[in-house]
Amino acid sequence: DARxxxxxxxxxxxMGQEVTMRCQPILGHNTVFWYRQxxxxxxxxxxxxxxxxxxxDSGMPKDRFSAExxxxxxxTLKIQPSEPRDSAVYFCASGLGTGxxxxxxxxxxxxxxxxx
Amino acid sequence: xxxxxxxxxxxxxxxGTPVLLRCNYSSSYSPSLFWYVQHPNKGLQLLLKxxxxxxxxxxxxxxxxxxxxxxxxxxxxxxxxxxxxAAEYFCVVSGRNQGGKLIFGQGTELSVKP
Numbered sequence: 519d520a521r522x523x524x525x526x527x528x529x530x531x532x533m534g535q536e537v538t539m540r541c542q543p544i545l546g547h548n549t550v551f552w553y554r555q556x557x558x559x560x561x562x563x564x565x566x567x568x569x570x571x572x573x574x575d576s577g578m579p580k581d582r583f584s585a586e587x588x589x590x591x592x593x594t595l596k597i598q599p600s601e602p603r604d605s606a607v608y609f610c611a612s613g614l615g616t617g618x619x620x621x622x623x624x625x626x627x628x629x630x631x632x633x634x
Numbered sequence: 635x636x637x638x639x640x641x642x643x644x645x646x647x648x649x650g651t652p653v654l655l656r657c658n659y660s661s662s663y664s665p666s667l668f669w670y671v672q673h674p675n676k677g678l679q680l681l682l683k684x685x686x687x688x689x690x691x692x693x694x695x696x697x698x699x700x701x702x703x704x705x706x707x708x709x710x711x712x713x714x715x716x717x718x719x720a721a722e723y724f725c726v727v728s729g730r731n732q733g734g735k736l737i738f739g740q741g742t743e744l745s746v747k748p
């Protein structure tokens with residue numbers, strides 16, 4: 519049963535610390551998305567990759583957030599320095615995409631981040 | 635630009651009664667529409683999707699949704715609610731020509747009373 523995995527599941531850190539979240543997409547999927555979920559904003563797209571290349575990161579605060587795909591089996595989302603307003607659940611999703619479309623996106627269980 | 639509006643933030647039904655979760659969409663193109671469900675402290679699971687084939691879409695766990703272009707609606711229904719259906723439900727539109735990024739509604743919390 520193929521699924522997206524995310525680590526860590528929970529992270530508590532202090533303001534100013536670096537946070538790295540990891541995602542392993544479903545094998546064979548070429549598109550990876552990062553979403554953030556908060557009570558106030560709901561679910562919002564931060565960034566996504568196609569064939570490991572960033573296609574859109576307009577939803578991401580550029581000064582402190584960075585997203586990469588070192589290889590096809592790993593996507594990372596890094597926050598440096600972290601701030602309390604970054605507290606949220608971060609979801610990774612993967613799917614098969616061509617051109618302007620992506621087929622069904624499969625979501626990981628999320629990383630719940632708390633910044634004190 | 636695409637958007638979705640979920641008309642109810644919270645719906646409460648009794649077990650065994652029908653479920654109706656309402657969603658209206660806005661899209662310049664023929665949209666791809668989805669319903670996802672999120673159980674407490676869990677990730678999102680796809681219930682069903684519409685991609686311009688049959689307008690009545692059947693999903694998992696007895697859910698279905700009907701695409702009505704004239705009403706720009708994609709309401710989710712289930713004939714008989716089960717306690718395990720209690721969760722948050724998201725109506726979602728896929729951004730055409732935007733790599734397929736998903737645009738989420740604000741969610742509808744479904745409560746099921748015994």
